[in-house]
Amino acid sequence: MFSDLAQRLSSEFRDAFTQSDATSTLDKLIPKRQLELFLQDKLAKLNVVTREEFDAQQAVLARTRARLEALEQQVAALEQQVNNPKAL
DSSP states (O other), X not given: OHHHHHHHHXXXXXXXXXXXXXXXXXXXXXXXXXXXXXXXXXXXXXOOOOHHHHHHHHHHHHHHHHXXXXXXXXXXXXXXXXXXXXXX
16 A cells, blocks of 8 residues: 555656656655655554445444434433323
């Protein structure tokens, strides 16, 4: 993942530097491996999760939301029974 990101950034930098005719010096300024290590370090410090973790948490949230809605309906029905005992 980091290697791909480093490669893409390196390519983007190279494309940007192509316009200024400094492409040959790009690899000297920011070697690919150094860029990859830099990205790994910086991204590791970010508060991010993988797509799989995000999807799993989203599924848990959906189940929790459904359960909450069911419980809210039960509470409303119980409140109605308490407030209107003749309906029993």
